[in-house]
Amino acid sequence: MTHRIPSALVLVGCLLTLAVGAQAQQASSEDIDRLLQRSGxxxxxxxxxxxxxxxxxxxIAEDPDGTALLADSVQSLQESANTTFAPGQLAPVIRQVxxxxxxxDVAREVLAWLDSPLGTRLTRLENVASSPDYPRQLEAFxxxxxxxxxxxxxxELLQALDRAANITESGIEVVLHMQLALVVAVVETLPEQQRPTVPELLQSLESERPAIEQMLKQVSLSSLLFTYRDVSDADLQQYIAFLGSPAGKLFQSxxxxxxxxALIQAVRRWGNEVGRTLKAATLRQST
Structure with a gap:
């Protein structure tokens, strides 16, 4: 079984990631709230x-043959995505981590950066990457x-930022998670004796990692060029230095x-929903 990588999933994977002592005192609930808010x-x-x-x-638009059964269910699947990927579902998982x-101590250091003029400005620019108009603006740029x-x-500086923020590496995992959810959903519609196992699916998807990495590196670089187009080299160097500091590394990771x-849990739930939709569509076609 082969699986083509939709470019839309690659872009989502990229955006997704452009957004993240034994006796040490635990950060307060208020500090965690501020970290979640200030980080964007x-x-x-x-x-x-x-x-x-x-x-x-x-x-679906890119691969109408491979997703024909889903074509009549786009609206219901988008509604299920609104529920499955709602902030109220994902934020508590991130907060627990x-x-x-x-x-x-780490919270204080990170908040000092996020509350600084440069940190505030960069977060504001990164938030734009989540706006509905961002893909269109990026394409025009x-x-x-x-x-x-x-x-x-x-x-070279933006590539260093990519590495420091783990943008491409994290994006690969996001794309693989979303691919797995959709593939598992499709497999659920097959007769039981024809279904590959989850390890077999994972092995198949892992074989696509080099292709995903190549695509994401270019998408990441394009996104970074656009997002930070008005940020000086000196300011980007400060950002990379923060991300490379012990506190920055720990917070980012x-x-x-x-x-x-949070996404692993969400895509599994959504994959089940897609699977149910596909089964219903298969039954409708057979009657």
């Missing part, structure tokens, strides 16, 4: 259901880019872990 993750979660629904619609991993290409030093866990 809440803003991202608000926009996620629509992005997932639009990604599904785009995937932050509460477990972030102590008071990339069309005009050949007329004003970035310097090699700028590209905690956000990624929390979002990853």
């Amino acid at each position: 993750i809440e803003h991202f979660l608000d926009a996620l259901p629509q992005q997932v629904g639009e990604g599904l619609a785009a995937a 932050l509460e477990r991993r972030i102590d008071a 990339m069309r005009a880019l050949p007329n004003n290409p970035p310097a090699g030093e700028r590209l 905690s956000l990624v872990e929390g979002l990853d866990l």
Whole structure:
């Protein structure tokens, strides 16, 4: 069984990620609230259901033969995405990870950065990546880019930011999770003796990792060029330095872990919903 990677899922995977001592005192509930708010993750979660629904619609449009059974159920699946990926479903999972991993000292250091003029400005720019108009604006920016290409030093700096923020690496996992949810849903419609096992599906999807990585690296670089187009090299270097600090690394990895866990749970629920929809569509076709 082969699976084509819809480009819409790759973009969603990229955006998704552009958004994350033994005796140390635990961070207060108020500090965790501020971290969630100041980091922009809440803003991202608000926009996620629509992005997932639009990604599904785009995937169906790209591959009408492979998703024919879903074509008549786009609206109901988008409604289920609104419920499954609602902030109220995902935020508590992320919060639990932050509460477990972030102590008071780390919270203070991270909040000092997020509350700084530069940290506030960068978060505001990153929040724009969750807006409905972002894909259209990004496309227009990339069309005009050949007329004003970035310097090699700028590209190297943005690639360093990609590595520091784990944008491409995290995006790969997001895309694989979403692919697995859709593939498992389709497999559920097959006769039991024809269904591949989950390990077999995972092995098949893992074989696509190099292709996903190649696509995401380019999408990530394009997104970073656009998002930080008005940010100076010096300011980006400060951002990379924060992400590379012990507190920055811990906070970033905690956000990624929390979002990853929340999405794993969500895509499994949504995959079940897609599977039920496919079964119903199969029954309708057979009658």
